[in-house]
Amino acid sequence: MLPLLTSKQIHEADAYTITHEPISSIDLMERASKAFVGWFINHFQDKQQSIAVYCGTGNNGGDGLAIARLLHEHGYKKLQIKITRFSEKASNDFNTNLKRVVKTNVPIAEIQPGQEPLKESADIIIDAMLGSGLNKPLEGDYKYLVDYLNSIDKTVVAVDIPTGFFTDGEITKDATVLKADLAITFQQPKVNFLLPESGQYIGCCEVVKIGLDETFLNSIDTPYFYVEEKDIRRIIKPRKRFSNKGTYGHALIVAGKEKTMGAALLCASACAHTGAGLTTACIPQSGLIALNTSMPEIMALLRNADELPDIEWDKFSTMGIGPGLGKGNSILKLLTAIFENFDKPVIIDADALNVISDNHQLVSKITKGSILTPHMKEFDRLFGEHTSWWQRLQTAKLKAKELGIYIILKNDYTIVATPDEKLYFNSTSNAAMASGGMGDVLTGVITSLLAQKYSPLDACLLGVYIHGKAGDELALPSRLHVVLPSRLISQIPVTMAKLKA
Ligand SMILES: NC(=O)C1=CN([C@@H]2O[C@H](COP(=O)(O)OP(=O)(O)OC[C@H]3O[C@@H](n4cnc5c(N)ncnc54)[C@H](O)[C@@H]3O)[C@@H](O)[C@H]2O)[C@@H](O)CC1
């Protein structure tokens, strides 16, 4: 699990590494700049392209100067450096790197306070003006320059962090940020890179390691974690010899109504494909033929609109409730009966979440350890309107603790909030998965894992990872435009096998 740090904590990790490795700060800067350049030259191979390196006078600017020197050594000839002399202060490492780069004869221009930006005609802009030292929104000279650079629409590669972008805290709607096609960031992704608001400022992000002290990084107290494949490999369990269907639990999928039976079929199918020993679907009579035809493996428990289905509570290991279920009084009664009679954690999604939003007294009835899987709108219906994702993170953390539940906030980087106030960011999935029914599949996957006796935390982390990974395996190699949920379901056993290999 990679702990994600605030910019203040990253500065502490820099300082710790400098003292304890030990390494001088100028050498650490050189290492970071080399890491940047290593990535850059692999992806921008045309050395005839003109490159303007914009440097502030702090350490981000120091990186920029070192990067310009290293690119010059690699044969990039059309380089120019533009220093923003907006402050009288300059860091020591900036000054050292300035002396070093002067010797290369790469042309250097300085932009003074109040000066009109120099007309920029370079093909590529490397942004090394401000990085993690940003302490207030851009204004004055920086705002003026960044507005100009944004208006000329060049390819921008940010060093560490785009100028003007706060790595943690709320991203305000009117922030001025130098929009980066690519941010090559040091050591680890930053929390705000993983939130949707960053989409308008950062085209894509690459993380390059700069050798900060791993033991120290892991010891820092933070609620934010980034889940990596190695974490998932530790969680996933093998299918044992001499096991049978009883070993892997019996899941009940409570889903579907006449016109949304597809959601129930996708959810139940995903549950079976993820390895539940038995799957039963609690569906309306009208869906029975569809279920039997499409998924002969799955049993049915029929629901009649007016009366409660006869559920044998002890028979089931867990329940996944909500996809295509519909709302209304009968569903309210059904949910209430489940909370009253079934004492094991369940998974609550889609319409079931909306019924809870409309009948808020149900929130406190949710069995402890249960898992909610809202997308943004369902989340806001449940817990109130939010104007930013940062706010949503804080609410999810608070509510998960208060209610003793797990909240899976679905998104590009799906976030799992836990009762012990942690937030885990998933690292798989892609935009080809933005297609109706994908959430129903996720609910089926997680229900299946809970039925197989994974703890709720492991079921959440493993479930969102497998779901996204199956989507990545299908979409990324051939750059598919879209992946349909039913196709993703058939990939799940393959994905799981690879993770166990
Ligand atoms: N030894 C280290 O600490 C390392 C730092 N590195 C680089 O150093 C960067 C951080 O450097 P610094 O801490 O010097 O900070 P920056 O270079 O990001 O910013 C410099 C200074 O600009 C001023 N400033 C902040 N917000 C401003 C605003 N809105 N308008 C005008 N001025 C503003 C602040 O006084 C700040 O200290 C990282 O992003 C990374 O690029 C890397 O070289 C790795 C090693």
Ligand SMILES: Nc1ncnc2c1ncn2[C@@H]1O[C@H](COP(=O)(O)OP(=O)(O)O)[C@@H](O)[C@H]1O
């Ligand atoms: N742009 C995207 N990038 C990554 N994952 C996505 C993207 N769009 C959707 N997904 C994933 O697909 C699922 C969609 O869930 P949801 O919105 O509930 O769909 P539905 O209600 O249609 O079943 C979530 O797991 C989400 O993480």
Ligand SMILES: [K+]
């Ligand atoms: K920058």
